[in-house]
Amino acid sequence: AQRVTQPEKLLSVFKGAPVELKCNYSYSGSPELFWYVQYSRQRLQLLLRHISRESIKGFTADLNKGETSFHLKKPFAQEEDSAMYYCALKVNYQLIWGAGTKLIIKP
Amino acid sequence: KAGVTQTPRYLIKTRGQQVTLSCSPISGHRSVSWYQQTPGQGLQFLFEYFSETQRNKGNFPGRFSGRQFSNSRSEMNVSTLELGDSALYLCASSLRGGGRNEKLFFGSGTQLSVL
Numbered sequence: 001a002q003r004v005t006q007p008e009k010l011l012s013v014f015k016g017a018p019v020e021l022k023c024n025y026s027y028s029g030s031p032e033l034f035w036y037v038q039y040s041r042q043r044l045q046l047l048l049r050h051i052s053r054e055s056i057k058g059f060t061a062d063l064n065k066g067e068t069s070f071h072l073k074k075p076f077a078q079e080e081d082s083a084m085y086y087c088a089l090k091v092n093y094q095l096i097w098g099a100g101t102k103l104i105i106k107p
Numbered sequence: 108k109a110g111v112t113q114t115p116r117y118l119i120k121t122r123g124q125q126v127t128l129s130c131s132p133i134s135g136h137r138s139v140s141w142y143q144q145t146p147g148q149g150l151q152f153l154f155e156y157f158s159e160t161q162r163n164k165g166n167f168p169g170r171f172s173g174r175q176f177s178n179s180r181s182e183m184n185v186s187t188l189e190l191g192d193s194a195l196y197l198c199a200s201s202l203r204g205g206g207r208n209e210k211l212f213f214g215s216g217t218q219l220s221v222l
Contacts, residue, residue, distance in 0.1 A: 032207060043110075044197065044213040051208040086150065093163040093204050094140065095211070097150035 002027045006098035021072040021101045023087030032090040033070045039083045077105045113214035125186040128217045130198030138204025139181040144195040193221045
């Protein structure tokens with residue numbers, strides 16, 4: 001069965017420290033993975049896609065098929081990064097979501 | 108370009124009633140999908156429509172239904188409401204829905220409370 005696991009419900013780090021939000025997936029096919037973010041009082045929005053290999057707001061995520069992981073990383077956290085982060089797997093026109101990780105950046 | 112618009116923003120209903128939620132996608136987007144968000148279950152897929160055809164449906168009872176109109180606007184309906192249907196219902200649109208790497212744009216959601 002397809003599944004996305006985000007093991008941390010809450011992650012709290014100091015400003016300037018590195019951040020890593022974990023995401024593991026279970027899928028037998030070629031995965032299509034995304035990170036979405038929801039800032040306070042804002043809509044859910046796309047942060048980045050694995051296929052694009054892009055860096056958005058300093059965040060990157062690398063697909064590791066051997067470990068079935070798609071962890072989100074940022075070398076130096078900023079206070080404005082505080083938000084809810086969701087990892088999602090696209091299968092057959094739907095997104096399968098992880099439970100989300102609430103990231104808090106302490107000043 | 109206007110974003111995805113969902114109406115109403117808030118709804119309060121009682122058990123046994125039915126409710127209809129509306130979603131207007133971004134102009135030019137033909138795929139609309141619906142998600143239910145609750146604190147306990149997180150985000151769960153309800154259904155996806157493209158050109159008025161439902162292409163996929165999540166694991167929800169038949170009380171949950173939807174449709175899409177020729178202008179791509181979509182509605183979802185929940186009949187015989189139960190307390191457990193209280194949730195934030197999110198609508199998302201995209202150009203085609205099936206495109207690889209395709210980005211979803213989300214609405215602000217409709218917060219449904221069932222009393």
